[in-house]
Amino acid sequence: MLGILIFLGLVVVLVMAAIGIYNSLVGLRQQVKSAWSQIDVQLKRRYDLIPNLVETVKGYAAHEKQTLERVIQARNAAVAAQGVAAQAQAENVLTGALRQLFAVAEAYPNLKANENFLQLQEELASTENRISFARQNYNDTAANYNTRAQSFPAVLFARMFGFMPAEFFEIQNVTEREAPKVAF
Amino acid sequence: MPRTFRDLIAENRRKSALLVVGFLAFFTITVYVFTLYATGADPRAGLVPTLVGLGIGVLLAFFSYQAGAGAILAMSGAKPIKKEDDPQLYNVVEELSIAAGLPLPRIYLIDDTAMNAFATGRGPRNAVVAITKGLRERLTRDELQGVLAHEMSHVRNYDIRFAMLLAVMVGLLALLADGFRRWMWWGGGRRRSSRDSGGALMAIIAIFAILFSIVAPILGKLIQLAASREREYLADASAIELTRNPEGLASALEKLGKDQEVLEVANRATQHLYIVNPFKPFETRSKGLLSTHPPLEERINRLRALEGASRRSTPVGS
Helix, strand or coil, X not given: CHHHHHHHHHHHHHHHHHHHHHHHHHHHHHXXXXXXXXXXXXXXXXXXXXXXXXXHHHHHCCCCHHHHHHHHHHHHHHHXXXXXXXXXXXXXXXXXXXXXXXXXXXXXXXXHHCHHHHHHHHHHHHHHHHHHHHHHHHHHXXXXXXXXXXXXXXXXXXXXXCCCCCCCCCCCCHHHHCCCCCCC | CCCCHHHHHHHHHHHHHHHHHHHHHHHHHHHHHHHHHHHCCCCCCCHHHHHHHHHHHHHHHHHHHHHHHHHHHHHHCEEECCHXXXXXXXXHHXXXXXXXXXXXXXXXXXXXXXXXXXXXXXXXXXXXXXXXXXXXXXXXXXHHHHHHHHHHHHHHCCHHHHHHHHHHHHHHHHHHHHHHHHHHHCCCCHHHHHCCCCHHHHHHHHHHHXXXXXXXXXXXXXXXXXXXXXXXXXXXXHHHHHHCCHHHHHHHHHHHHHCCCCCCXXXXXXXXXXXXXXXXXXXXXXXXXXXXXXXXXXXXXXXXXXXXXXXXXXXXXX
């Protein structure tokens, strides 16, 4: 009788522990998802800013047509891109085109003094930061989730319940990806 | 195994709880000793006032937790600003909140030409970052990002909760100690002379009471010291984890170090909140042994040592 009670007690404790781990994994996976969608939010923010920027620059530097068109094309290509790899590629082209546009703008003092242009420049600089920070945060969140899902005892049933490891966002520039070694 | 910010959060939560318990214990014992002293050493007479004292202590602790951030902001003369007032400042904070995966804190400006900044609040959901006008105006974008990343690290690591409780509780204790000293000065505990029995006990309690009134502020000061120095290094390090750009914060600290101005709105209870010690000019800021902040030179050197290890590509248009 006592043996059965102890056995039942053990089963209850184990089930409770498993439920706890399961729930914490669900929470972490949710964090990974929202970190991922944050990247998309910021990318969209950039797509929305670009037409305004192009219009403003056109007013002062109309004969930089080629540069402006390249930006527009790169933006549209990035919007249309399907799949993570293709999109990363398109985003890189867009970043390059934007950088060139701002380099060109250096030659137009009136443009550089334009309130609207300065504001757009700040917003775009901020968006670049947001995009890279969102990616960085996604990778941190994914790493945290993966560590938890692959630690004992969660690893015993994580895959069984569909907790697949999260993929990392790969960045070409190696120095960009690595967090600095910080000694506490 | 290196400590992550998740360990820091757990530690800060624990320390905050300990601080509240310690405050309550200290407060109750102090009230008990004071009542014994005032009523002429009758232990039973001391019980009821002590319970009342404990009740007041709980209320004060609750106040410190709930309204501490507001009190600190009011004391520092910080005013909330809107996005239209300073889009760039807002952008920088929004970027960092994305990097740290935190909700956007409220942003306050302190109308003072001295250069400084601090963060406070119960935790990330109730956080405020405040910066002086002097600092805001003299930093480049990268430097501003470094300073605010330092503040956001305090937010993320729950340093702000501990530091806020410390500031408000130390402030309260200092007020009480001041009040008690004044009360003794004006002839408190006069009943001493009317009693013959227990004179020795009375004397001991009197000494205790006086000691408390002296020790309370010193104790508060010591806690602040213990709390702050390591925290500043850690916040610098976590700031770089967020921005991946050690040079921004390093050159901001350099500018902060050159500032000779004293921030008038800071006081003893709030000094440990600030990114650099608000009172001392550079020589003492950089060398002070008994200081709430580590020497600035050392902080800058540590950051510059990280410089080689990481470099974020320059963003478009900057």
